[in-house]
Amino acid sequence: MGPDKIEGAVNWYPGHMAKSLRQMTQELGKVDVVLMILDARIPASSINPDIMKLTENKKKVVLMTKKDLADPGKTDRWIRRFEEKGMPAAAVDSRKQSEMTVVRRLVKEASKEKRERDLRRGIKNRPVRIMAAGIPNAGKSTILNTLSRKASLKTGNKPGVTRGEQWITPDKDIMLLDTPGLLWPKQDQGRGSMDLALTGSINDDILDLRSLSIYLIGFLMDAYPEALVLRYGDGMPDDPEEALREAGRRRGALSGEEVDMRAASALVINDFRSGRLGRITLEEPEDWT
Ligand SMILES: Nc1nc2c(ncn2[C@@H]2O[C@H](COP(=O)(O)OP(=O)(O)OP(=O)(O)O)[C@@H](O)[C@H]2O)c(=O)[nH]1
Ligand SMILES: [Mg+2]
Structure with a gap:
């Protein structure tokens, strides 16, 4: 069947991604909950091992975006698989306000301990700080815009639209951190790479x-x-x-x-x-x- 290599796919980890990863490391101390943004069409290949490692000790919620483009039966099985591995998960069309109910519920559960800790220390109403992280073009900025009910972050149907970390504060209860899409350096150039390329996470001109x-x-x-x-x-x-x-x-x-x-x-x-x-x-x- 198809070839197992993408010719010319040499520069998949451009310098700005390494820099973004370092910047995310610095911001991480302020983050309460990480939204792991995956693409529902390629849940396995869209897991960035660098981001997994970076956020090892953080509360995480897996959000599979582009549910409207993915096979519903397989999406259900993926959700169960993540839950079995101890990761709360949901699939969404990140452009839809109606789909944010489940996201808000999962964030609330993931931040429960933090809120209780705050209360014990006499801290009231400190906002929950949420970071969205994932591969390029997965829908990070889109989902944060929908969550904040405002189109303040730039989005676009190509990889690499978001270039730097950016906090937004839609209301007094939450702070949202948008981050640039990240790939990782040691990618084999087999099937996973083809899948990332097909869903539009790798620049088309090197494909x-x-x-x-x-x-x-x-x-x-x-x-x-x-x-x-x-x-x-x-x-x-x-x-x-x-x-x-x-x-x-x-x-x-x-x-x-x-x-x-x-x-x-x-x-x-x-x-x-x-x-x-x-x-x-x-x-x-x-x-x-
Ligand atoms: N059909 C569909 N399109 C989506 C969904 N979420 C995002 N998109 C589209 O996917 C494209 C990429 O969305 P962005 O929010 O810019 O993606 P990003 O993860 O911020 O990308 P980078 O900033 O490049 O890393 C845009 O054209 C969005 O409209 C979804 O759930 N369904
Ligand atoms: Mg973005």
Whole structure:
């Protein structure tokens, strides 16, 4: 099936990420609860081991964003898996106010000890300080905006929108810390990296879109064959590369008479990212250790 490497993926850990990690370390002392922001389509690959290590002794809540794009059955299984491992977890569409009820409840539970400690020390009404951390483009800034009911943080559908740490104080009860998306240095360049690339956490210009889309099509043929039929029609070739060509042909990704494979790749990847291939999760909780 698809290749196991992304060519040219050498600079996945640009210097500014190392700097951000150091800055987060400095802010951490002030933080009561960490929101571990994962992408519901790739819960395993979106766990950043550096962030896990950094926040080892902190109260954590796992929030899987982009629930609207993920496979609902798999999302439920992922939630149970995190809970089994002792991590309170929920999945949300981070743009929706109605989905913040569960987030507020989990934050309240995670900060219970801190509030009781404050009370014992005679401290009243000190705000709960919450940090959102995770990979680029996962929806950290979006969820903090929704929680604060104000669009004060910049968001955008590409990795690396947030460049520095930023506290916001939407009301007297909470303080929210937005942080830049972080990858980690020693990434193998296998499947996890492909998944991070497909969901848009790695800059597109360092990716080989063709191998990426062939990998995606191969995965869909196994796991969600109906997704390809619904989007591109019946009678697609069995070979992923040929299927890519055919999808390009049917969708008009042409250069003259020929299929423009680069345009076809971009088209298929965009169809996935935007949900036009349906609600798809690339990773199973059973494969995660
Ligand atoms: N469909 C969907 N889109 C979402 C969701 N959450 C965030 N997005 C979109 O994902 C993109 C990235 O969101 P951001 O909040 O900028 O992501 P971030 O984690 O802050 O990214 P960096 O600052 O680059 O690390 C934006 O286009 C959001 O609108 C969600 O739950 N569902
Ligand atoms: Mg951001």
